Amino acid sequence: MNSHPxxxxxxxxxxxxxxxxxLISILLLFFVFYNLTAYxxxxxxxxxxxxxPKTFVRFGVYADYSSEGFRYYGPTIGVGPTVMLPLALxxxxxxxxxxxxxxxxxxxxxxxxxxxxxxxxxxxxxxxxLVSCVLLVSSRSxxxxxxxxxxxxxxxxxxxxxxxxxxxxxxxxxxxxKRLILVGLLFGLAIITKYEYLLFLFPMLGLAxxxxxxxxxxxxxxxxxxxxxIAGVCFALWQVITIGYLGPTNAMENLSLLRAxxxxxxxxxxPAQIGKNxxxxxxxxxxxxxxxxxxxxxxxxxxxxxxxxxxxxxLYLLMAFNLIWFVTASIGWIxxxxxxxxxxxxxxxxLFYDATDHLNLNPGEDQAGxxxxxxxxxxxxxxWALVVWLIAIIVIPMGKNALEIxxxxxxxxxxxxxxxxxxxxxxxIIETWEPEMGFFTDHLYHFPPNxxxxxxxxxxxxxxxxxxxxxxxxxxxKPEYLLVGKFSKWVVLYPSEQLSGQYRLVTSIYDYxxxxxxx
Numbered sequence: 001m002n003s004h005p006x007x008x009x010x011x012x013x014x015x016x017x018x019x020x021x022x023l024i025s026i027l028l029l030f031f032v033f034y035n036l037t038a039y040x041x042x043x044x045x046x047x048x049x050x051x052x053p054k055t056f057v058r059f060g061v062y063a064d065y066s067s068e069g070f071r072y073y074g075p076t077i078g079v080g081p082t083v084m085l086p087l088a089l090x091x092x093x094x095x096x097x098x099x100x101x102x103x104x105x106x107x108x109x110x111x112x113x114x115x116x117x118x119x120x121x122x123x124x125x126x127x128x129x130l131v132s133c134v135l136l137v138s139s140r141s142x143x144x145x146x147x148x149x150x151x152x153x154x155x156x157x158x159x160x161x162x163x164x165x166x167x168x169x170x171x172x173x174x175x176x177x178k179r180l181i182l183v184g185l186l187f188g189l190a191i192i193t194k195y196e197y198l199l200f201l202f203p204m205l206g207l208a209x210x211x212x213x214x215x216x217x218x219x220x221x222x223x224x225x226x227x228x229x230i231a232g233v234c235f236a237l238w239q240v241i242t243i244g245y246l247g248p249t250n251a252m253e254n255l256s257l258l259r260a261x262x263x264x265x266x267x268x269x270x271p272a273q274i275g276k277n278x279x280x281x282x283x284x285x286x287x288x289x290x291x292x293x294x295x296x297x298x299x300x301x302x303x304x305x306x307x308x309x310x311x312x313x314x315l316y317l318l319m320a321f322n323l324i325w326f327v328t329a330s331i332g333w334i335x336x337x338x339x340x341x342x343x344x345x346x347x348x349x350x351l352f353y354d355a356t357d358h359l360n361l362n363p364g365e366d367q368a369g370x371x372x373x374x375x376x377x378x379x380x381x382x383x384w385a386l387v388v389w390l391i392a393i394i395v396i397p398m399g400k401n402a403l404e405i406x407x408x409x410x411x412x413x414x415x416x417x418x419x420x421x422x423x424x425x426x427x428x429i430i431e432t433w434e435p436e437m438g439f440f441t442d443h444l445y446h447f448p449p450n451x452x453x454x455x456x457x458x459x460x461x462x463x464x465x466x467x468x469x470x471x472x473x474x475x476x477x478k479p480e481y482l483l484v485g486k487f488s489k490w491v492v493l494y495p496s497e498q499l500s501g502q503y504r505l506v507t508s509i510y511d512y513x514x515x516x517x518x519x
Contacts, residue, residue, distance in 0.1 A: 028137075030405075031137060031145055031401065031402075031405065032110050032145075032149070033106050034405055034406075035405050036099065037098045037099050037102060038411055039404055040146050040149060040408075041408065041411070042098065042150070042436040042440075043436060043486070043487070044433075044434070044435060044436070044487040045078070046151045046152060047434065047435035047436025047437070047438065048074065049084075049151045049152065049153075050098075050151055050435075050439040051064045051439060052064060052075050052079075053084050053085075053091055053101075055070070056088040057088050057091045057092050062081075062084070062245065064447075066445065066446055066447045067429050067444045067445060068446070072246045072253070073246075073253045074450035075450075076242075076246075077195065078153065079151070079152065079153040079193065079194070080157075080189075080192040080193040080194070080195075080238070081192065082160070082189055083151065083153060083156050087101050087104055087151065098439070098440075101151050102149060102150065102151070105148060105149060105151055105152075105156075106148070108155055108159055109145075112148065112155050112159040112162065113133060115162050116132070116133060116162055117129045117130070119165055120133070122169055123315075127353070128349055128353050131359075131390075132346045132350075133345075134398075135349055135394060136342055136345040137398075138398040138401065139341065139345065139397060140397040140400060140401075141285060141286040141287065141337070141341050142342050143334070144342065145401055147338065153193050154335070156193050156194075157190045157193035157197050158190070158342060160186050160187070160189040160193060161186070161187065161201070161339075164183045164185075164186030164187045164190065167179065167182060167183050167186065168180075169311050169314075172219060172223070175219075175222075180223065180230075183227045183230075184228065184231045184233075184234070185231075185234060187227055187228075187230070187234075188230060188233070189234065191231060191234070192238045196339075197339065199325060200325070200339060201318070202228065202231070203317075204314065204317040204318045204321055206224075208310075208313065209221070211310075211313060212224065212310065216306075216309070216310045219310070268329060268331050268462070269328065270331075273331060273461075274327060274328055276332055277327045277328075277332045278327050281326075281327065281337070286341070287341075287344070288389070288392055288396070290348050290351070290352075290393055294344055294347045294348035294351050295319075295323075295344065297347060297351040297354075298312075298316050298319070298344075298350070301313075301316065301347065301350065302316050315343050315346060315347075316343075319339075319343035321340075322339040323337060323341075326340060331461045331462075332461075348393075352389075352390045355383075355386055356383045356386050356387060357383070360383070361380070361383055361384060361387060410510050412510035412512060413434075413437065414440060415509045416437065416483070416509045416510075416512040416514070417440035419507060419509060419514070420437070420443055420483075424443060426443055426444065428444065429444050429445070429477075429479040429480055430445050430446070430479065431445075431446050431473060431477075431479040431481065431483070432445055432446075432482070432484070433485075433493050434484075434485035434487055434488065435447060437485075446477075446479060448473065448493065452471060455467045456491040456493075460490070460491060466492065468492055468493055471493065474494065474498060474499075474502065474503075478517060479517070480517055481515065481516055481517070482494065482515040482516075482517075483515075484512070484514075484515065485512045485513075501518070502517060502518060503515035503516065503517055503518065
């Protein structure tokens, strides 16, 4: 007689759980794939990266392309072959287009979220994994939806990194050599995909190894040495392939360009900027002020000298190295804190999770006044306050994300591309620093050299000399058309005084102005 209520309760529970998973899956697919070509709007970085697979498919050359010919530097190292080659394959099979490219990136994004969930669930349980994922996806500082829906390297590199961590953590004390080699391979792919991850992965491995030797004393040395060696070999092998393919001259050009870009944006060490970077991390826009408490709480998760403590310590080191570098050495683009803020979502989730006894809001019974007295208990009010804070951290930015995806604004690049296709001959040179246009049409574009980018960064963020003073292509080559967009306006590459008397405005479409040279 008592079996029916139990059975019905279990069915009801399973139905609710399955319904919840269905709703979560629908929401996830919406955030990853809905309005995929409209949000985000194509821009400078994505456009330059899209050049490489397009050039590879059209000409069989792994390079960027400008009117003077192939450019084997710049975008060829901005994002690794782990992204460029799958895009080229999809372009070859299904044609060249933004939708095809972003479907590939959407799959990377979806994979990253699912592997992230698996990683956290292995560390703790389903609820903590779910809360961590929701924080990751909703955050307006991580911006994983913004970066992951376009052709950039952050999210694919993150996917390889957390896949390596998940594999590494699964059998922490009993990893065999084959498993450790695979972990190192995944770490290596993460570095090749996004060179920036090199700055944090190897220091983490080194310090985690030392912590194991002197503090934890749990696992064998090979657990750190083999992944580090294999990751280093992967990175070195890609450099050998790059030098062999590009040739020493182009490889040195790439190295020089990478060094100049890093000096301006990634290794500035500007005391005035450090304060701004630190202030930027503790603003309400970053997890609604929960980052600092999460970092402090997360520090203590690594204290237990056991398997769990050591694994939490590895994650904390990765997060800490990225955020310390962001504060002390970068120019403060929040994109540079992507890795650290992504892992911070786990520690923030655990802070709320542990502080509320696994999100337990049941007030229980109070002997003096029953359930209503329990609701007035300080401990219960404290838990409710934390849960309300957590809900606000999630719901407010998630709502903004949803609005941007549903109402992404005008498709300016595509509109200008349509105008060019209808009105501008394909055999005349169009000067522009809007590389996305070189993806949308097959016109003969001339793009400024990539070494100007480092000068532009110094101009905008370091009070450097105007970049326009280092570039005189309009005066020397006199191209027939000039296309000025959001990026070139931002750095004032084509000042109005240079255009006066030489070029006349043909049309303006949203952010783009098309000029034609006076006869």
